[in-house]
Amino acid sequence: MTRSAPQVEPSPTDLSEAIAHAVYELVHQWDAFDEERAQQFGLSGAQAAVLMNLLHEEPSMRELADWLECDASNITGLITRLERRELVQRVADPDDARVHRVQLTAAGQRLARRMRSRFFQGSPSVAGLSYGDQRALLTLLQRAVDSGAGQEA
Numbered sequence: 001m002t003r004s005a006p007q008v009e010p011s012p013t014d015l016s017e018a019i020a021h022a023v024y025e026l027v028h029q030w031d032a033f034d035e036e037r038a039q040q041f042g043l044s045g046a047q048a049a050v051l052m053n054l055l056h057e058e059p060s061m062r063e064l065a066d067w068l069e070c071d072a073s074n075i076t077g078l079i080t081r082l083e084r085r086e087l088v089q090r091v092a093d094p095d096d097a098r099v100h101r102v103q104l105t106a107a108g109q110r111l112a113r114r115m116r117s118r119f120f121q122g123s124p125s126v127a128g129l130s131y132g133d134q135r136a137l138l139t140l141l142q143r144a145v146d147s148g149a150g151q152e153a
Helices: 013-041 044-056 061-068 071-084 106-119 131-148
Strands: 088-091 098-102
Touching: 013 044, 013 106, 044 061, 044 071, 044 088, 044 098, 044 106, 061 071, 061 098, 071 088, 098 106
Parallel strands: none
Antiparallel strands: 088 098
């Protein structure tokens, strides 16, 4: 009779590292997938992300820079390219004229909605999971995000 080696429970540090690595790999897969889909619409991944984000809000240029974790000068170029395609426009904030908010044009709204339906059609990373597993993954991810909200690294 062959005895199997006892299962060793990973340490909390090893478990945390494995989770972080898996999440990193998943995000990396999604980024590559999103970049491919964005190119189908003649956009970069960052441009597509901005357009889809603008479906829900009208952030300031600073808020966009913070959201994309980049320098404000990069956002200026990104928004300028989207303006040239008549997909977005900058408008003065009604409460502070020094602040510019970015909003979708009618053409930008149409494109963002078309992209949204394509971008969120079954990511290959989770397509192989059952519906129940996808729901469980979503629940766990939401709990992880909620438990870390507001905490500094």
